[in-house]
Amino acid sequence: MSSQKVKLRFPDGQEKEYPAGITGEEIVREISPRLAKEAIAVKLNDKIIELTRPITEDGDIRFLTFADKEGREVFWHSSAHLMAQAIKRIYPEAKLGIGPPIEDGFYYDIELDRPITPEDFEKIEAEMARIVEADYPIVRKELPRQKAIEFFKNIREDLKIELINDFPDEEVISAYSQGEFTDLCRGPHVPSTGRLGKHFKLLSVAGAYWRGDENNKMLQRIYGTSYPKKKMLEEHLHRIEEAKKRDHRKLGKQLDLFSIQESIGNGLILWHPKGARVRRVMEQFWIDEHYNHGYELVYTPHVAKLDLWERSGHTGFYRENMFPPMELEDIHYQLKPMNCPFHITIYKNQLRSYRDLPLRLAEFGTVYRYERSGVLHGLMRVRGFTQDDAHIFCTPEQLTDEIVKVLDLVIYILQTFGFHEYEVYLSTRPEKFVGSLENWEAATAALEKALEVKGLNYEVDPGEGVFYGPKIDIKIKDVLGRSWQCSTVQVDFNLPERFEMEYIGEDGKRHRPIMVHRALFGSLERFFGILIEHYAGAFPVWLAPVQTIILPITDRHHNYAQKVYDQLRRAGVRVELDRRNEKVGFKIREAEVQKIPYMLIVGDKEVESNTVSVRHKGEGDIGSMRVDEFEARIVHEIKLKK
């Protein structure tokens, strides 16, 4: 045995032989003491193992540190165990669920009658520190299923037994021990608790259904994060603070953009004048581009007879998301959750020829959906919202081309609003679906082809399509890293079928069109929320609710200020005039806080020379210029959508 060797290749290409059974820790200590200090785990032939595991096979070896995603995962996973051990010391009756690493830290789900509150965090953190201090070695053992079940039964970890029972037969069952604490875990972990250091923090506690199923009991999920260096933890906490400052709910209040009020109803938005101004710009731009791209705009009602929704199938598959129907003169009406049936009805109002296709009908359609109260979130998740909806009716041959055109428009519009990074997903056929397999394949191929033509990187979300067809989703991330679906392109075979849509083909026969649902903003409310966060409320000039504000120094400058105001207004600039009896410094401060891009200060000098002294938000004083010059400058910027 001792004579056996393993041959290992390092990332730099170097190969070395070691006695079989050597551990990563032993190797790394020999290579570099610094790396030895930073190493968290070993990656051997795409398997991640702990530093203490004996190496018995040849292959590629790499040491993972916190700089590697996999290294962070191990670090946070071990941190989750650390927290679990501390919790078990304080609350021995707690039962452990699962405790994985997540994007910026880790959590552990525990079952405990007594609620854990943020006040308990300090106590838990103190216990964690003691465990780190003790520097218990973290030891892996593999055990046969029966032994494992017995063991966890003994320590009354019922949830763990449930997990084991669901493991496939061939699964190697492993557990990790540190001190008195043992947890069922696939691993790997850091070599000892001391390696985790003391730069950790518990962040929040939340309910979470056991195994993500709302029919199961609810456990307490405790979130935390940890870093190898103090500075990294501080930076992370600082990032969270900064993100909170950009929160659209906070900025919406500060900048007086919108409100949500108890007296109106939750999930229902009041767009205040400043928010409405931004929305009008969004809408106007959108309308112009849609006419330019061959769409026709339509308007449709907010309610329709329930029959319509029965025909469309919404009363069946979408009922739980709809407001309840209302009755009027013995007829049931339904507040609309979607716009599609209306557009279809417009299509069907006349006999269509293949020459009419593609027919693109677009609308800012305000829809109402019942969302469970717990999911509502500012502008991002609401109960009444306006979709920038459109439905494209086309022949099967036109499908790919139409999707490419939609993607072109999506990218153009998102980029104009300053979004250059997004996640693209292709969602394929789910388990429950309608339509023929051939149709599905053709439609999925059309979407794939379109993505290819556009050269977009995308991920496939298998089985995540809508039951009526596959779709492309484009998601934008908010400041806290949550991603929100905005644009969506969905192929639909179902509704043309249900509504018996037809067109007369070249051959004189009746054919069924294909329908594409698409939205670019997704919802104006959500998109606006994302915009607010994206710009931290400091909208670019073309979007800013107030583009420039005139600040007269004293009231003897008001007449001149009014002249400048009139001129800019005539030029289409959103301008305000601050006539308040305040010092100019005060007015500037307010304009800065309101994130107005340009401030125009006018005093004796300006009146005399027909100029304005221009201050740019953030940049400060950029000198004085003639009113005409300033007008040309700002009008130009607006035109370029800067």
Add this chain to the structure above:
RNA sequence: GCCCACGUAGCUCAGUCGGUAGAGCACAUCCUUGGUAAGGAUGAGGUCACCGGUUCAAAUCCGGUCGUGGGCUCCA
């Protein structure tokens, strides 16, 4: 919907042991006419989310309802 936390003036927040409420900003009036991020004085403003309970006495303790936040499940 579920778990936990929270709800005090338009906004941001104090409020001790249960003894009937406070600041700053904003608002109104007056003074001040001041050149690039807060001039001064005075005043008005509260059914302490709502409903009920305990108590001589509740913003404070207890229960319920509504709303908000962090999550879970679900989704634009």
